[in-house]
Amino acid sequence: xxxxxxxxxxxxxxxxxxxxxxxxxxxxxxxxxxxxxxxxxxxxxxxxxxxxxxxxxxxxxxxxxxxxxxxxxxxxxxxxxxxxxxxxxxxxxxxxxxxxxxxxxxxxxxxxxxxxxxxxxxxxxxxxxxxxxxxxxxxxxxxxxxxxxxxxxxxxxxxxxxxxxxxxxxxxxxxxxxxxxxxxxxxxxxxxxxxxxxxxxxxxxxxxxxxxxxxxxxxxxxxxxxxxxxxxxxxxxxxxxxxxxxxxxxxxxxxxxxxxxxxxxxxxxxxxxxxxxxxxxxxxxxxx
Amino acid sequence: xxxxxxxxxxxxxxxxxxxxxxxxxxxxxxxxxxxxxxxxxxxxxxxxxxxxxxxxxxxxxxxxxxxxxxxxxxxxxxxxxxxxxxxxxxxxxxxxxxxxxxxxxxxxxxxxxxxxxxxxxxxxxxxxxxxxxxxxxxxxxxxxxxxxxxxxxxxxxxxxxxxxxxxxxxxxxxxxxxxxxxxxxxxxxxxxxxxxxxxxxxxxxxxxxxxxxxxxxxxxxxxxxxxxxxxxxxxxxxxxxxxxxxxxxxxxxxxxxxxxxxxxxxxxxxxxxxxxxxxxxxxxxxxxxxxxxxxxxxxxxxxxxxxxxxxxxxxxxxxxxxxxxxxxxxxxxxxxxxxxxxxxxxxxxxxxxxxxxxxxxxxxxxxxxxxxxxxxxxxxxxxxxxxxxxxxxxxxxxxxxxxxxxxxxxxxxxxxxxxxxxxxxxxxxxxxxxxxxxxxxxxxxxxxxxxxxxxxxxxxxxxxxxxxxxxxxxxxxxxxxxxxxxxxxxxxxxxxxxxxxxxxxxxxxxxxxxxxxxxxxxxxxxxxxxxxx
Numbered sequence: 001x002x003x004x005x006x007x008x009x010x011x012x013x014x015x016x017x018x019x020x021x022x023x024x025x026x027x028x029x030x031x032x033x034x035x036x037x038x039x040x041x042x043x044x045x046x047x048x049x050x051x052x053x054x055x056x057x058x059x060x061x062x063x064x065x066x067x068x069x070x071x072x073x074x075x076x077x078x079x080x081x082x083x084x085x086x087x088x089x090x091x092x093x094x095x096x097x098x099x100x101x102x103x104x105x106x107x108x109x110x111x112x113x114x115x116x117x118x119x120x121x122x123x124x125x126x127x128x129x130x131x132x133x134x135x136x137x138x139x140x141x142x143x144x145x146x147x148x149x150x151x152x153x154x155x156x157x158x159x160x161x162x163x164x165x166x167x168x169x170x171x172x173x174x175x176x177x178x179x180x181x182x183x184x185x186x187x188x189x190x191x192x193x194x195x196x197x198x199x200x201x202x203x204x205x206x207x208x209x210x211x212x213x214x215x216x217x218x219x220x221x222x223x224x225x226x227x228x229x230x231x232x233x234x235x236x237x238x239x240x241x242x243x244x245x246x247x248x249x250x251x252x253x254x255x256x257x258x259x260x261x262x263x264x265x266x267x268x269x270x271x272x273x274x275x276x277x278x279x280x281x282x283x284x285x286x287x288x
Numbered sequence: 289x290x291x292x293x294x295x296x297x298x299x300x301x302x303x304x305x306x307x308x309x310x311x312x313x314x315x316x317x318x319x320x321x322x323x324x325x326x327x328x329x330x331x332x333x334x335x336x337x338x339x340x341x342x343x344x345x346x347x348x349x350x351x352x353x354x355x356x357x358x359x360x361x362x363x364x365x366x367x368x369x370x371x372x373x374x375x376x377x378x379x380x381x382x383x384x385x386x387x388x389x390x391x392x393x394x395x396x397x398x399x400x401x402x403x404x405x406x407x408x409x410x411x412x413x414x415x416x417x418x419x420x421x422x423x424x425x426x427x428x429x430x431x432x433x434x435x436x437x438x439x440x441x442x443x444x445x446x447x448x449x450x451x452x453x454x455x456x457x458x459x460x461x462x463x464x465x466x467x468x469x470x471x472x473x474x475x476x477x478x479x480x481x482x483x484x485x486x487x488x489x490x491x492x493x494x495x496x497x498x499x500x501x502x503x504x505x506x507x508x509x510x511x512x513x514x515x516x517x518x519x520x521x522x523x524x525x526x527x528x529x530x531x532x533x534x535x536x537x538x539x540x541x542x543x544x545x546x547x548x549x550x551x552x553x554x555x556x557x558x559x560x561x562x563x564x565x566x567x568x569x570x571x572x573x574x575x576x577x578x579x580x581x582x583x584x585x586x587x588x589x590x591x592x593x594x595x596x597x598x599x600x601x602x603x604x605x606x607x608x609x610x611x612x613x614x615x616x617x618x619x620x621x622x623x624x625x626x627x628x629x630x631x632x633x634x635x636x637x638x639x640x641x642x643x644x645x646x647x648x649x650x651x652x653x654x655x656x657x658x659x660x661x662x663x664x665x666x667x668x669x670x671x672x673x674x675x676x677x678x679x680x681x682x683x684x685x686x687x688x689x690x691x692x693x694x695x696x697x698x699x700x701x702x703x704x705x706x707x708x709x710x711x712x713x714x715x716x717x718x719x720x721x722x723x724x725x726x727x728x729x730x731x732x733x734x735x736x737x738x739x740x741x742x743x744x745x746x747x748x749x750x751x752x753x754x755x756x757x758x759x760x761x762x763x764x765x766x767x768x769x770x771x772x773x774x775x776x777x778x779x780x781x782x783x784x785x786x787x788x789x790x791x792x793x794x795x796x797x798x799x800x801x802x803x804x805x806x807x808x809x810x811x812x813x814x815x816x817x818x819x820x821x
Contacts, residue, residue: 037552037583039664087662132660139550139586146804153808157815184476184481185454189652193548240514241656242547 017158021206023258025078028202031187032082038137044092051096052077059104072116073100074213079117079207083199083246084124086131095124095131115213115249115255122250133243138198145196152205161209163222168204169195171229172236172245179237203245212263215259224259228252289292292552301371327532328523329377333621334516334539334659334745340621341518344377354491354504355466359484363436363514370508371442372619377506379616380536382609384592384641386554386572386668393675393692397682399773411644431463432456438484442505449486451476457486466490475522484519508621518655522782524648531584535655538622539676543593544640548653550587551642552666555706556581561717562672563726568730571670576643581708586650591811592641593666598625598634604667638663673699675721693718702801 004202013019027043032038059065076099086092097099098122103112106119125131156162173195180186194200208214208225215221232248235241258265333340343358398693420807432452439446451457452815457480464490479486489507496504523531537544545551556576564571596603598613614625614633625635675692696718699786704711713727 036550039553085660085662087664130661132658132662134545134660136546136549136551139584140548141584141586142804146807149808153811157811162812164813180478185477187652189649193652197548240516241566241655242656255645288455 003138016071018075020158021075021155022071022078022109023106024155025075025082025206027151028080028148029081030047032137036137038129040081040085041087041089041092043089044086047089047092048080048096049077050075051093052080055097055100059100063104072103076116076120081200083117083133083207084121084131085134086124087260088130091124091128094128095120100124105157105179108257109261111212111260113213113260114253115206115207115210118207118246118249119253122247133246135197135199135243138202139149140197142192142196144198145275148205150210156205156209159209159211161211161214161221163218164209164214164225165204165227168208168229168245169231171226171234172200172204173229175233176237179233187279199243200245203249208245208249213253213256215256217259220259220262224252224255227255241286245250292415297645299815305693306422329381329534330518330536331376331380331620332516332535332537332544333519334537334544334657335622335624337512338510338515339513340508340510342372342375342376342506342620344506356489357461357466357472357522358489359449359479359519360487360509360511361484362511362513363450363485364487364509364511365437366439366441368510369439369441369446370510371444371505372508373731374506376595376612376616376619379609379612380620380641381534383604383607383611384536384594384639384667385608386591386670388560388592388670388672388767390565390672390674393673393688395676395680396684396688398682417437430456433460440492440495441507441699443491444489444507445490445492449488451480451486454480456630458778462489471521475524479522500818510621516657516659518559518657519655520646520651522672524646524651530647532643533593535640535644536620536622537642538596539638539659540624540636541636541661541663543590543660544592544642544657545660545662545666546642546659547587547656549644549651549655552579552583552587553590553666554643556666556668557671558702558706559671559673559695559699560703560706561714562674563714563724563727564586564703565672566672566726568670569731572668573702573705574709574729575588576704578708579643582815584650585645585647588642588655589639590666591643591668592639593662593664594639595663595665596637596639598629598631598637601631603631605665622671676806689721707751 033040034265052073053070060067060069078095080092080095080099084092084095086095098119099116101199102123103116104121106112106114121133121188124134151161152165156165173191176191176194179189180191208228215224228245228248231252232245235248236244241247329344331340331342333342374666389605408575433456435447436450437446437448448459449460453475454473457476458468461468476486487509491504500713518533518535520533562572576589582586594604596617612620614631617625617633617637622637624638625633628634633769644651673695677690699716703709703714703721707729709729717726
């Protein structure tokens with residue numbers, strides 16, 4: 001009896017990769033609060049969760065979507081608590097609200113194409129100027145490579161999004177490798193220090209890999225994630241943008257619907273002078 | 289049980305931080321003398337993309353050979369370089385240092401007893417420096433080094449170099465009489481490739497004599513660049529193990545934090561035993577070391593953060609010393625404030641103090657900072673609770689005594705947790721309300737300097753200390769004979785210096801990174817295998 005119940009519970013838990021994601025994000029938040037001594041605004045966690053769940057629930061009522069989607073809202077809340085910092089409650093509430101609301105505002109073909117927590121954070125910072133991201137809050141250490149790497153791997157392999165994490169890291173770390181090690185002659189541990197940054201690993205395994213807000217086709221996904229990595233590298237190395245991966249993801253989100261609907265867009269453009277390139281692009285568009 | 293009303297009696301003892309100062313660049317000697325830099329202090333002022341860096345130096349080693357090299361992002365103009373009064377560092381140190389607050393319990397019999405007094409104590413950073421004679425620089429060619437600018441500012445001769453090759457730069461420096469540490473040459477390369485210029489400073493003896501000052505004053509440089517960073521890595525070239533740096537920042541919006549290292553708050557608002565008062569400097573240094581041990585050596589510690597805006601009436605609470613005045617803030621490089629108002633200036637200003645102990649292995653990258661909109665105030669504050677001053681005969685007294693013993697035991701446990709001291713030595717403390725004499729704290733023997741009264745009217749006068757190693761003071765052991773400077777270093781052990789750097793979390797014997805790589809590869813193979821089947 002007990003065995004049956006346990007296996008049933010395990011099966012149910014196993015049925016949705018989001019369950020794993022929730023569990024791991026909770027683990028990270030606990031690590032941050034109690035081990036890494038983060039100083040969050042004390043009410044950040046309850047207010048983020050309340051706002052996000054309430055917004056999602058309203059959307060569920062309004063758009064008649066399954067109640068199940070509340071899980072996504074909880075995941076978004078976790079991401080916000082892990083990444084976003086602000087002293088003022090209204091900014092925290094705004095970030096949580098925007099994150100969820102964007103999912104229902106920016107939709108193409110009944111799919112949202114932006115990463116909710118990412119867009120929420122970026123827009124709140126741009127709008128109010130009263131929030132920030134702390135890329136240094138995890139520090140750097142090989143322990144993060146182990147912990148976040150393995151837990152992240154479980155998630156991305158369950159959601160079949162390994163290419164995304166790998167593509168992003170290849171673009172970002174590859175760019176830094178060429179610039180820092182090959183060109184500028186930094187010692188290798190300077191790059192290891194970047195690579196083992198907890199924030200970077202968390203971003204590459206838990207944020208960019210969100211299945212809903214990535215291109216549908218596999219090769220497009222990988223191409224897109226490499227582009228995000230390269231843009232993040234460019235912003236970081238040449239413009240000293242802190243938290244560059246988050247901004248790069250935000251900037252390249254609009255590319256997703258274009259990549260998803262490439263064929264259709266090209267179709268519409270046929271009449272225009274671009275049609276000269278079509279034979280080339282059509283071949284690229286062929287379904288495998 | 290009757291609750292005691294805590295009566296506020298302030299006694300502030302800013303930490304005996306006991307700093308020796310050094311620039312964040314590296315020193316190059318012009319002879320074979322060994323040079324050391326230990327604790328440096330830096331003021332960073334950031335406004336948009338404008339940065340002003342003020343560096344205070346205490347020069348260790350053979351002081352006739354002072355020189356330094358700092359990478360800077362742009363070619364500085366004459367007006368961008370200034371020499372400022374060292375007092376600004378002393379003021380900021382005294383203002384923002386860790387503090388001890390003293391309370392006296394009210395008599396349990398009389399609830400409205402009230403008394404107040406305030407004493408402010410700080411220690412001054414000691415400094416110790418002399419100037420070096422200048423040299424003529426003549427030939428260049430095939431060094432691939434261009435002297436872009438040459439100025440004399442105050443007692444300094446300054447050259448700004450644009451180099452194309454680290455070898456060339458190292459040779460140029462060596463051929464012009466600087467002794468570049470061997471490892472510095474390879475550390476120069478990333479800065480050259482990163483399009484940084486080099487700010488090379490030596491002392492102009494004539495100017496220095498005619499100015500009459502016997503101290504090297506801090507150099508202040510101002511430039512516009514997206515880079516908000518401190519190049520610490522060059523300083524490690526000749527650094528002896530771990531070096532300490534106190535970073536003060538002034539910004540408009542809010543607290544400054546590091547981007548590529550973890551930033552932590554020091555423990556604060558802790559109740560500590562009364563006898564800490566006499567050894568507060570030792571207490572804080574022990575606490576700092578213990579914290580490093582606990583949290584790892586690759587962190588940066590926040591020691592103070594305060595909103596110093598013109599409209600903010602409470603510039604510190606409690607104040608360890610007077611908050612900086614407009615003229616002092618102006619001298620530090622803050623140029624966006626207007627005079628006027630009740631506090632002498634109008635405008636938004638936030639002050640942050642960070643403390644970092646860095647070495648080559650734990651700090652592979654330079655420090656990069658960001659300005660956050662966080663305006664939360666923070667200070668390192670430790671609290672003493674004296675017992676009620678005189679005995680009164682009442683029922684509450686007995687329970688008060690019992691409660692006090694328990695509280696004192698807790699204070700001892702807190703002390704042990706904070707500093708790692710062996711508190712069994714203080715086992716009588718909980719029971720002796722009067723006349724308790726605490727044994728000396730464990731690391732007093734390392735040359736701790738007792739806190740001294742800080743008088744802002746008096747300019748800081750450095751302690752007279754022999755600048756050149758005195759062989760007679762050396763202990764007779766083989767190491768001392770091999771490397772005299774090493775022993776001097778040990779004798780003049782700074783309280784903050786970590787003589788046995790503790791391995792940090794990510795640096796321990798288990799190669800976590802490799803375990804991770806193996807595990808991830810394993811998982812990848814496993815996943816791939818399962819997908820195929």
